[in-house]
Amino acid sequence: xxxxxxxxxxxxxxxxxxxxxxxxxxxxxxxxxxxxxxxxxxxxxxxxxxxxxxxxxxxxxxxxxxxxxxxxxxxxxxxxxxxxxxxxxxxxxxxxxxxxxxxxxxxxxxxxxxxxxxxxxxxxxxxxxxxxxxxxxxxxxxxxxxxxxxxxxxxxxxxxxxxxxxxxxxxxxxxxxxxxxxxxxxxxxxxxxxxxx
Numbered sequence: 089x090x091x092x093x094x095x096x097x098x099x100x101x102x103x104x105x106x107x108x109x110x111x112x113x114x115x116x117x118x119x120x121x122x123x124x125x126x127x128x129x130x131x132x133x134x135x136x137x138x139x140x141x142x143x144x145x146x147x148x149x150x151x152x153x154x155x156x157x158x159x160x161x162x163x164x165x166x167x168x169x170x171x172x173x174x175x176x177x178x179x180x181x182x183x184x185x186x187x188x189x190x191x192x193x194x195x196x197x198x199x200x201x202x203x204x205x206x207x208x209x210x211x212x213x214x215x216x217x218x219x220x221x222x223x224x225x226x227x228x229x230x231x232x233x234x235x236x237x238x239x240x241x242x243x244x245x246x247x248x249x250x251x252x253x254x255x256x257x258x259x260x261x262x263x264x265x266x267x268x269x270x271x272x273x274x275x276x277x278x279x280x281x282x283x284x285x
Contacts, residue, residue, distance in 0.1 A: 094241075095147075095161060095239055095241050096144060096161065098207070099161060099204070099207060099237055099239070100120065100142070100144075102204055102207070103142060103163065103237075104118060104142065106198055106199070106202060107140060107142070107165075107195070107198060109198060110194045110195070110197075110198045111140055111191075111194070111195075115138065115186065116138050116139070116140055116186075117133075117136035117137070117138070117139045117140070118139075118140040118141075118142070119136075119139075119140075119141060119142070120141070120142050120143070120144075121133070121141035121142065121143050121166060122143060123143040123144065123145050123164060125141075125166065125220065127220065127221075127222050127223065130220045130223055133166075133168055134168065134170060134223075134225070134228055137168050137169055137170040137228070138167075138168065138169050138170075138185075138186050138191060139166070139167075139168040140165055140166070140167055140168075140191075140195070141165065141166035141168070142163065142164075142165060143163065143164045143165075143166065144161075144162075144163055145162040145163060145164055145234075146161075146162045147159050147160070147161050147162070148160050148162065148236075156240045156241065157240060157241045158238075158240050159238075159239060159240070159241065160236040160237065160238050160239075161236060161237045161239060162213075162234065162235075162236045163234070163235055163236070163237065164232055164233070164234050164235075165195055165232060165233040165234075165235070166218075166230060166231075166232055167188060167191045167192055167195060167230065167231045167232070167233065168228065168229075168230050169185075169186065169187060169188040169191065169228070169229055169230075170225070170227050170228045171185070171227040171228075171229075172184070172185055173185075175226060175227065178227065178228075178229045179229065188229045188230075188231055191231070192215060192231045192233065195233045196212050196215060196233055199212055199233070199235050200212045200235075204237065207237065207239050208237055208238035208239040208240070209237075209238050210235055210236070210237050210238075211235060211236055211238075212233060212234070212235045213234045213235055213236055214232075214233075214234040215231065215232070215233050215234070216231065216232055217229070217230070217231055218230050218231065218232050
């Protein structure tokens with residue numbers, strides 16, 4: 089089995105590469121973070137501002153999925169800025185420091201409508217100001233940008249090493265109101281006749 093081709097592992101480096109187009113390594117820290125930040129985690133991040141944290145949230149499969157799962161993968165960006173001079177620069181920035189407002193605008197513009205080759209489209213689903221509960225530094229401000237990536241997935245991307253895992257299929261048909269008439273069948277994909285149970 090090859091787990092290197094799974095959707096989350098495949099999409100994460102592409103998202104980071106995209107964000108690095110607008111948030112260069114020289115000026116911005118960018119790292120994967122948990123979706124819920126503890127105070128300890130937030131203290132680590134604040135020492136690296138301006139900071140962009142990329143967090144995986146969830147996968148929401150479509151009810152219309154067949155053999156291939158059609159889904160949206162939900163992600164969140166945490167944008168963190170600490171003012172180095174007056175508090176106004178937290179939001180607007182100045183000639184020396186970037187502000188939270190331009191960072192938020194740049195993140196949304198980089199993600200919204202981006203079509204990831206052979207994967208799917210990206211849509212920004214929400215932007216809001218947040219705060220770290222228990223953090224009392226007025227100089228630090230945080231926004232979050234939520235977005236989702238549409239994609240499809242199947243077992244073929246796992247490159248299962250043993251095709252024998254899929255050589256037999258067990259199927260049962262329950263009969264409403266008459267459980268003793270439930271029919272089960274084992275289907276041998278290799279060509280052997282199925283056996284009724």
